[in-house]
Amino acid sequence: MLERSTLVALIVVLGGALLLAVLNQATAAASAMHVPTYVIALAGKYLCFAMLALAVDLVWGFAGILSLGHAAFFALGGYAMGMYLMRQIGTRGVYGNAELPDFMVFLGWKSLPWFWHGFEWFGFAMLMVVLVPGVLALVFGYLAFRSRVTGVYLSIITQALTYALLLAFFRNDMGFGGNNGLTDFKDILGFNIQSDATRSALLVISAIALCAQLLVARFVVRSRFGKVLIAVRDTEARTRFLGYRPESYKLVVWVLSAVMAGIGGALYVPQVGIINPSEFSPANSIEAVIWVAVGGRGTLVGAIIGALLVNFGKTWFTGLLPEFWLYALGALFIFVTLFLPRGVMGLFTRREKLAPEPEAETPTASAAHEVTG
Amino acid sequence: MLRLPAWLMLVLLVLAPLSARAQETDDAYAALAGSAGIPSAAGFDSVRRGVEQLATSGDPRAAVVIGALQAGQLYARADRALFIKQPDGSFVDARSGAPAPDAAGLRPVRLNNAVRSAIDAALGSLRLFAPDAATRLAAAEAVFKSHDPAALPALTRALAKESDAAVKTRMQQARAAALLSSGDASEADRLAAVAMLRARGDIDARGFLASLSGQPQSVATAAAAAITAIDRQLQLWSILQSVYYGIxxxxxxxxxxxxxxxxxxxxxxxxxxxxxxxxxxxxxxxxxxxxxxxxxxxxxxxxxxxxxxxxxxxxxxxxxxxxxxxxxxxxxxxxxxxxxxxxxxxxxxxxxxxxxxxxxxxxxxxxxxxxxxxxxxxxxxxxxxxxxxxxxxxxxxxxxxxxxxxxxxxxxxxxxxxxxxxxxxxxxxxxxxxxxxxxxxxxxxxxxxxxxxxxxxxxxxxxYIIDSFMVVVFGGVGNLWGTMLGALTLGIVNKFLEPVAGAVLGKIVVLVLLILFIQRRPRGMFPLKGRAVET
Amino acid sequence: MSPVEPKLSRRGLGRLGAAAATLAAVGAVRAATNEAAAQPSGGVIKVGILHSLSGTMAISETTLKDVMLMLIEQQNKKGGLLGKKLEAVVVDPASNWPLFAEKARQLISVDKCAATFGCWTSVSRKSVLPVFEELNSILFYPVQYEGQECSRNVFYTGAAPNQQAIPAVDYLMNENGVKRWVLAGTDYVYPRTTNQILEAYLKTKGVAADDIMINYTPFGHSDWQNIVASIKKFGTAGKKTAVVSTINGDANVPFYKELGNQGVKATDIPVVAFSVGEEELAGIDTKPLVGHLAAWNYFESVDNPDNKAFIDSWKTFTKNPKRTTNDPMEAHYIGFNMWVKGVEKAGTTDADAVIDALIGVSVPNLSGGYSAMMPNHHITKPVLIGEIQGDGQFNIVSQTPGLLVAQEWSPYVADTKDLIGDWRAPLRCGAFNVKTGTCTAGKKA
Structure with a gap:
């Protein structure tokens, strides 16, 4: 059985996306009900950020790993998708080179670097979307958890990781387009990437992916495995003394989370039309953590709400108060940490406590810590 | 326009009667006004020529006028008369030094790098006899940079009078450079000059030696050997230099x-x-x-x-x-x-x-x-x-x-x-x-x-925020000694990697090393001990 | 469901639903506002301003936003355009490249801006380019850039490499007899292209490969100690050496400070920069840097009445007598006046009509001449070379006698040497190969 918050989230995300897509596709541009493509692209972007937030919540909320480098996995997934999209441009690039992307022609490269091979196939690219973040997380996590790097030390080295990747991808010699990154995409699986229909479809696919991830994450944290995970989060030493191997539990959820972020990144790229190294910037990772905090750590659904809310606010304020929006955003973070320690989700549960309704159970703090039997 | 060769200038200086010299000074002053107004290559060329002429003309106000030009205080009127702006904002006539209350419609004489080099050289030879040792040192250095053979007589005279050892060495080096640049020095003099510059052994000496051409075979060989020797020495210094950069x-x-x-x-x-x-x-x-x-x-x-x-x-x-x-x-x-x-x-x-x-x-x-x-x-x-x-x-x-x-x-x-x-x-x-x-x-x-x-x-x-966190974590949270050693280690490692790997790759390598180090020492170089660890 | 499962109350549920459904609601609201905006809205023409006001690029771009606001205000005082008032729509893309694309889409499709003035970095332009092409709107891009692009929807009012880099190198070669070159840049596409072009150009002038040193540094590089030292060392090979700097933005201040402190004088090793203007120098004590050079199409120190009027109104507008002007500001000045003329010529703000009308439009620039919009959507420009003065201004030491036409496709890059852009009928192509007679990219039906 699904609890109500998850159910509502699933319905809203999926239903909302479908509704927007239908209103965009089925109504005339002049109609009052028409949803402009601008909104479709925006909503799609938010949903991808929600996937990143969900991934962060999974490791932070349930395994106590505060990752300040999760955007790295997001960006790696994005780059894998971007490489596929680059190969699809073919001869339609500026230089008309069928084999090499424009930036390589421009750098005077004669042949495709080895790591670009295979990305012309969609299947291979999708495999890489999962594998590249997954393998990096596996190696990094194995080393870090094995040597019991925890707490802020772990946070800082995840930051070092994403910072190192940022610098690496900035280098033009790396073969990923340097600062300009990958852009000028034409089509995906033969569909024009700029057409409204493709955008609507991508929005719906993102919604489906987000819902699937939510269900997977929920399944994981409610399983026996999830119980141990929460024990690790709360007292790692005690769990170890009980005979569990915390590092293995952490590693599994860490890799899963990286893969989820990677998928989010892969869906993000075709919708915003560009991927470049600034996605690796540590500030992006910190922001993802903030989405989770705003929504409510350790609630899964809260992460999604937080991502949608903060990004919506950002879009709104950058247009409405271009000179002052940073004040608003900064104040929001301070306000949330001071007055909403359990985030927006905490707001709902606390309200219940104040005005209990007949069918309401006594809510507990950070509710999702409790596990179904 | 005609540019007088240096030797011809020398001959003129010695032989010309006074009137010719005055004429030359007039020419120099007129040329100096060349670059006021719209910039042009010919204008700057004229000013440069003016500076060179004025420096060798023996005009008593040469140093003052060229100094004013260097400071950007030299102004020209449309009739090419020159004025110097005083610190209090008034003007004096450049030629005579008399106050010029009627100065109007003035435009500053513009400089470019070629003019600036000429000014440096000119002031160099004019100031070789300055009473202040520091000024003479700077002048000798300026002559070394210009290595203009025309400065040789002045250098020889200055050397004879010089009492300060450091200034004397500089002047000898300047003389060596000027000698090597002149057309009529003997081979033995040239070899001695190369040895003098080899002893100087710095980056400027190397640059000058490398620029030599048309020297006799023995001098060229000696210069090449000197360059190799200087390079070897600089190589050693560069390691120390990297340590300094790192620190x-x-x-x-x-x-x-x-x-x-x-x-x-x-x-x-x-x-x-x-x-x-x-x-x-x-x-x-x-x-x-x-x-x-x-x-x-x-x-x-x-x-x-x-x-x-x-x-x-x-x-x-x-x-x-x-x-x-x-x-x-x-x-x-x-x-x-x-x-x-x-x-x-x-x-x-x-x-x-x-x-x-x-x-x-x-x-x-x-x-x-x-x-x-x-x-x-x-x-x-x-x-x-x-x-x-x-x-x-x-x-x-x-x-x-x-x-x-x-x-x-x-x-x-x-x-x-x-x-x-x-x-x-x-x-x-x-x-x-x-x-x-x-x-x-x-x-x-x-x-x-x-x-x-x-x-x-x-x-x-x-x-700086990311670097700061790295340093604190690397050194060990809560330990100031650790922070210091962490900072110095990261700085020095970075500066030794940079020449090898480039600035970007060097930084990436440092980050990866840091990540690996934290795997080995999960609590930094100087971990806190005791119960605080688990909280 | 577990008995201890927290449940949402009905009210809470409603709230959650409401919060999350904002997404859908936005759509409806937006749709409604669109409806309103699509009507001729009381005689207003909207102009989009897409410059970062926060984040790393705010340092350069904020000024451009201000200059646009000033130009629009001035135009409104003159009676607006086509009898309507101009209205600036300012958004903050926050130095975030995907956000640039999002904001561009908003300006065009939500705010219905007739034209947009914006972007600074190449990547921000690349990010918004597909949006402008898809929605068929107009972007004026005011910054010198690497070329190799010619979009129908973009008007490039900054310099192409041949309008900045090559005249500067010529100047150093002829005036200072430079034989040895350091090409130092930030590692991104503009320096890479410029250096590639310069390297090819220098080689045609007989410079040996040994006499060219190329160095790239990351964005915001702040510790220049050993790079400056290696430049000094490179300069001791006995040939006159110069540095061509395409170092970007923030990295310049520490670079110049290090140059000054290590005593690299302009008379020994001159540095000519393509990204250092009055604005950057305002943050440095320039006394040790006197004589180092910059090549631009405009300097604040240009002496003519137009420029004086522009500087005066800028100082009045910003209420700050110390504000400087710089080259990208002049580019916006030219671009905005061209757009005004283009709209007047077309009699409408319709993008297609204005795009066609803009070609051939000629307006005064601030360097004392007229700049014209060419069929390749780039403008003609004079090239000025200035030496840094002690007061943070430039002393102009050289000016090209005429105006240079931009080469949007570089003749020094093998793959583009046969390409031209021409958006006039009947060619209407951004990359036309004159050898094969085909349009390789950017064809618009």
């Missing part, structure tokens, strides 16, 4: 991280607004300089000394305020301090942007921090030297404050065992606020130093 980078990192070592290392607050405290320190410097320029121009040179305590106070006060209003609600929730302070950093950045604008602000470097000094083959830039010194002083003061002052004692007590400290009558909330203020204040002082080497812009802090 100076390390001390910048140390300064940036020292405040964080308190707020994060000692108090456990993940203070993302740390960089903004550094930035506030830098802006305090800017404000202090502006105010002093306006109200206390007499003691402007010491503005940085005044800015240091003020930056400490301003940033420290903001730190106390932040702790009282924000951080204190979040103790025991270290990760949430991250979010709140991140929000705070956004607000502070934008606030600075609103107040001062998004552009860089101009922070002066006082004269005593500009330039560099030469120590053997080492180039030591003054600003970096002072920063190294400053970093050492800040660290020492911080350690002393923690160890020897009552406040330091209380701070340590509170961080080690809050409840016990409270039971002993320590006002822990007050101590928390002061500790956070201390950390922020130290960050503010770092801002004063960084304003000397980096942009003073709202983004200043952002550039």
């Amino acid at each position: 100076s980078l390390g001390s910048v990192l140390l300064l940036a991280a020292a405040g964080l070592a308190i707020t994060f290392g000692v108090m456990g607050v993940i203070n993302m607004a740390h960089g903004e405290m550094v930035m506030i320190g830098a802006y305090t410097t800017f404000v202090v300089q502006q105010l002093m320029r306006a109200y206390l121009p007499g003691i402007y040179a010491i503005n940085l000394l005044l800015a240091i305590p003020l930056a400490f106070l301003v940033a420290g006060a903001i730190g106390v305020l932040v702790e009282r209003t924000l951080i204190r609600w979040l103790y025991g929730r270290p990760l949430e301090t991250l979010l709140a302070t991140w929000g705070l950093s956004l607000v502070l950045q934008q606030a600075v942007r609103s107040i001062f604008g998004a552009n860089n602000r101009d922070v002066d470097t006082p004269w005593w921090m500009s330039g560099a000094t030469q120590l053997g083959g080492l180039t030591l830039t003054w600003n970096r030297m002072y920063i190294v010194l400053f970093a050492v002083l800040v660290l020492a003061a911080l350690m002393a404050a923690l160890r020897y002052t009552p406040l330091g004692l209380r701070m340590r007590a509170v961080t080690q065992n809050r409840r016990m400290a409270a039971a002993m009558g320590i006002r822990t909330p007050w101590i928390d606020a002061l500790t956070f203020g201390l950390g922020s204040g130290v960050a503010g002082m770092a801002g004063v130093a960084l304003s000397q080497i980096d942009n003073v812009s709202p983004n200043l802090g952002q550039g």
